[in-house]
Amino acid sequence: MKQHHFPQGLVIAAPRSGSGKTMLTLGLMRALRRMGVLVAGAKNGPDYIDPALHEAATGRASYNLDSYAMPAALLAALARAAGSDDALVLCEGSMGLFDGIAAPSGESGASADLAALFGWPVLLVLDVKGQAQTAAAIAQGCRTYDPRIRIGGIILNNVASERHRRLIAGAIEELDIPVLGSLPRDAAMSWPERHLGLVQASETENLDAKLEILADFIAANVDLAALCDLARSAPDDMVLEPRMLAPPGQRIAIARDAAFSFLYPHVLLGWRQAGAEFSFFSPLADEAPPQACDFCWLPGGYPEFHAGRIAAASAFLAGLSRFAMEGDAKGIHGECGGYMVLGESLTDAAGTTHRMAGLLSHGCSFEKRRLHLGYRTALLDREGPLGRAGSLLRGHEFHYATVTQPGDDAPFAQVKDAQGGAAHSGGRRGPVSGTFFHLLAPAFSVEAS
Known part of the structure; x- marks a missing residue:
């Protein structure tokens, strides 16, 4: 020590x-x-x-x-x-x-x-x-x-x-x-x-x-x-003797612009200290995730204010699809706003529905805002880029969007609030996953406790 x-x-x-x-x-x-x-x-x-x-x-x-x-x-x-x-x-x-x-x-x-x-x-x-x-x-x-x-x-x-x-x-x-x-x-x-x-x-x-x-x-x-x-x-x-979040890949493509900006600095610090490399790209500039990367991370932010531009970003959406189709060697994860963009549709505050990436099957709306706020814990049911099966992650949820189309994807994790009540579980389909909550830190392994 x-x-x-x-x-x-x-x-x-x-x-x-x-x-x-x-x-x-x-x-x-x-x-x-x-x-x-x-x-x-x-x-x-x-x-x-x-x-x-x-x-x-x-x-x-x-x-x-x-x-x-x-x-x-x-x-x-x-x-x-x-x-x-x-x-x-x-x-x-x-x-x-x-x-x-x-x-x-x-x-x-x-x-x-x-x-x-x-x-x-x-x-x-x-x-x-x-x-x-x-x-x-x-x-x-x-x-x-x-x-x-x-x-x-x-x-x-x-x-x-x-x-x-x-x-x-x-x-x-x-x-x-x-x-x-x-x-x-x-x-x-x-x-x-x-x-x-x-x-x-x-x-x-x-x-x-x-x-x-x-x-x-x-x-x-x-x-x-x-x-x-x-x-x-x-x-x-x-x-x-800190335990930080392990990087989900060696070369991580990270969306970064006005629509995707919410990524904790300490998460990047931990990934960098573990040897990960970052390539930043802008969906609003219609940039695709670099194919040389082995993982794509879509942070939260304000996609609800840019839904029309995202829907029209054909190179970005096609690049996401190519990334997801390259098998188990690659993966995509979306947090909050990133999770909304991975779904089928996003309805903006004016009530206009915009088609999103369609890599997960849910749909979200910002037309009728409702605050979702609080700490979250996520128990991973299966091994993946965010941890082993049985790992417990801690995070936080803060958004006004609602799920209007639940979809039929497998749950990302068993998610609970700080009082132990059930919270939105997110979704997982093949190498693509997403959740409304933002990861803060690993808690512990249930299997090892």
Whole structure:
């Protein structure tokens, strides 16, 4: 077993979603980078969009850290990869600080789990619109609720005036919790959104200029030196024995464009470390998967916004079919959006139905949206490129599409939600498979347990 120096970091969290975590995180990253601080990002939980924005702000890869889906050794390895070269890791939380699933301590997926595991203090963002000294009660509740963690400092957001700031900061500082910043209401703290969250980094117009404006705003209203002094790490080196997802092939063709963009950075990292090679192609540019590859991966994304272009991409669809017909030596897997494209049809928001690849027999619709959200476990019934029979995979499902034509394919796996209830099983036909959930990490082998 190897031991490694563990990076210093902070967990940027809040009592609830919508408090300003992402904008604060991005502004801090860019502002610290401009000061010459080597800064890196990480994201609690299964989110594709924020890590790409982190990378744009820092110039370094940002990895997802999920205490439900990932064992402690894998979490530590990914945190260390993010913070290599002694970079300061700013880990953006998700939802509220303690929000997760009902699970044993340290395995709920909550942001607090990462703060406890890594020894990283929490920088708590409080949206104080419509309140004053009550914000101190919320800060005190967050400090005492979980004895595993430490609230290292507070950032106030949506402050209306200097009087407003003094009332709140005075009450919080009486609790001996430092207030490290106060953010007035400002358009710099807004960002364009769509139905799965913020607009992606690759689609955000003038992204670098927006990050610079955000950094100016944060630098003017946050004590950056005190924030850097707050960062800490676990007192002892952490033992790393990570299990990452094995690559499904040696040479992997990966769809990558505005319709296929949701692939966790840590998945690519694990595949690359295992010796896999990648060839990226764009279905929207009517590019086929390179035939020199032995596996094709269709990530999730927004195919529902590009269904007409995909249906008209004849070279892409013909290339997929050729890839699937070359026998057991090759395979195709689609996640969420990729799974929808592998089916017979996809109906867009306007109600227009577009023919898809037809390599699986289901049909999907985005016309009547219904949210499907939550953790998933998948038990593989047979050996394939994603694991041996009896292997258990953990992942996450987040989409608004519905299955309107179930098809007659064999199930991809026995899929359950975090409470043990049955979830959509996906499909498998010959070398082609697909599922609505996105893989996060291998859990364990049922046969070996």
